[in-house]
Amino acid sequence: MRSVLSLYSLDRPALQGFAKELREGLLADDRERLANLLELKGALAERLGETPRVIDWFLRPESNPEAAPLFSSLRRVAKKRALELQWTSPVPSLEGRLRQYDLLREDESLAKRIDKLLSASRLPWFLVRPGATCGWLDGAGRAELASGLRQVRAALPEELSAFAEALGDMDGDAVAHDAL
């Protein structure tokens, strides 16, 4: 089954706070604190103590069956703390339309903002899942993209039109993700 894109509103201070706590815990190698932060219990909490350093777990690939649940917990808690689901596209074709629809590609400003919203390099490492499409736009960038899309809305296919409306209905920063 192909994945579908969702839009989340981002509480940036909350995400910054989470990143700070995570970094401090990893620097101190404080396993108990990190287990609490990631809401790990039982065997998973104990797993943090099985490597020379906790950070070692997050250097392993997510395909590693022992590391996978730790990455999942990290994303789940980060999402709970800082993201709120606003909209999910009902169709898997949205990403392709965003990346390739001629009308959008010909407008440099629109294309640039769309590409940023779909660029995983712009999100913290702990929100990025291998192979997933994700990215972020700050409030002004989101508003500009929504406004630009609104201006050409009459010429957009249905899935892009719905995306434009959802983006315009949001406030502040936006995160797009198809695997969160």
Added chain:
Amino acid sequence: MGFFDKAKRLFGLSGSGDEESAREEESGGEARAPGGREPREEDPRLLAAERAGKLDPRRRDRRPPLVEAAPQGPGVEDALALREAGNKGAALAMLREIDKGGGLRTVLRAAAAMEAGESEEVERLLPVIAKEEPRYKLLLQVAGALGDAKAARGYIERAEGEKAPAWALGWAKATSEDAETVREGLVEMVFADHALARTVAARDLHMEGVEADADAGARYAAFVHGRESIRRFGARQVAALLDEARKVGGA
């Protein structure tokens, strides 16, 4: 500072930043990722089309024509091989021949000239080395090549003073001999450039269960080539050269 650095700063992942400057960059600046890697979003239209196997023919037309690679002449590797075979004079001659007026070749040429007592040649080259950009890079390559935490510390501190990016400082720390410094370096790298952190952990630290990330391969190789060349040449000689370069305005 690259665009992705700015984005990460906005999330509090690497130092402090302000939204306005990030927005300025959003509106036009060249996107570059930490460590000088090529931005993955440089031309997403091409990337997306390539991924889908549907490269737009109009885009294809705009690509520059392929050129045949020029025959390769001698390089740093050849000079280092001569040196390792005990032929330091021939190695210096080759380094003079391949020197393009800057970069690693000039650094090794100057270090070889210094070793050979060619003081006039060294004096001529020192200002070039002093102006090498980015200024932190050579310091961290020497620090890594020294393989001695105590000797390396001063070069890492000088690199910090030259505003070395978090990934580069993290890398230098991650290859330290001190366990706490290694941990600090790994954490800094993970937050600055997760793919590069995995690659360093796999290739430099040989950590169990960790795999190099193909996405960071080029960035890794670019930095490691210099470090390994310096190590092969003799890190202490190059370190002494950097100390001399500092006297004429170097980092």
